[in-house]
Amino acid sequence: MTGKVPADAPARRAEVLARIAAALVDRPASSAVPRDYQHRLPDHVDVLDLFAERVADYRSTVHRTDAAGLAATVAAAIADRGIRRLVVPGGIPEGWLAACPAERIGDDPPLSVEELDGIDGTITGCAVAIAETGTFVLDAGSGQGRRVLSLLPDRLICVVTADQVVGTVPEALARLEPARPQTWVSGPSATSDIELERIEGVHGPRILDVVLVDRPG
Template structure:
């Protein structure tokens, strides 16, 4: 890249961020704008221009989405399927769907706060991962799968967020087993990322999941299950 091209790119970035060429942020307060050399604005037109530049980066930023109701749910499903997750619908009680999904497993792990009625139809063993009684990595690896709830689901990006709460569990239990069954309540689905972030505790151990674990780092060949579960089943639970 030539110096001229680099300078042009940096100038465009500075302009988009509301900064002058020297990297100084442009004030949007009338009369307070000043170039890097300390000289004041030449006239009112320069000040007005600075105000426009300073707010340009924020002008197109959306804090709320436009999808609602079933359209919102369908958008999430579309994104999840595109990421190769398996999506199921349930109303009120997901126990039958969960039993069908994990029925072949000898045992599964669940977080301590998961609704026990959700596993009413499962005849295998249930290992509870609780504070002070955390399962070892070997124990987790021996489980056929893990069942959790979720904190938030972001439709636009097809992302499910776990927050380490009692019904989501600690991160390890959703990374080691090869099969993750995750329940997403429709009331926890939002349209865009800012809406999702606004619902979350920034101090919580957040895990963002967009489809089952996969990588194409080696010869561009997709391999699943490298960094987490090979299979992700998402149950959309209507209230």
């Protein structure tokens, strides 16, 4: 570790903690946190339909398919977006790319940022997806790889399987492992910094395709 800790560090720490203790001398009363907000969506809501609808609201493209149609759907998305060179993180199931028209580029050994910056697109899986907010969460697990893989190339294709889709944010957090680095993605990169109008596309991938693999039958 290079950053060395200044000499008076213990004194500063003690002083901040002492100030806090002094500020709380009135011992504020404790009360339970009310948690009667929504934890699950009502049973009648089809989470896959809702997820697809909410992702589309962010002006990203949703492709619904099933296991049999997956390879063709992915291949079509790659072709439609003009992706010639595709980053393929370790652990992507071979079947997803059975018809892949692009050159596949692995991340082992790790690609440099300059190399990544020159590549058209990335395909990734995800850890969990949230219907209510149209979000998918990357946690650097198998089929996702390092965070930077889904960041530098301008086109991102994310494959979400039906069993990964939950209804709400509380359900998603319960499934996730806090220690893993996470990126929650809700639509393409966007900004509202010019006159508070939302425009898609700044630094992250500007083109986002979500392939949702429905349950069989």
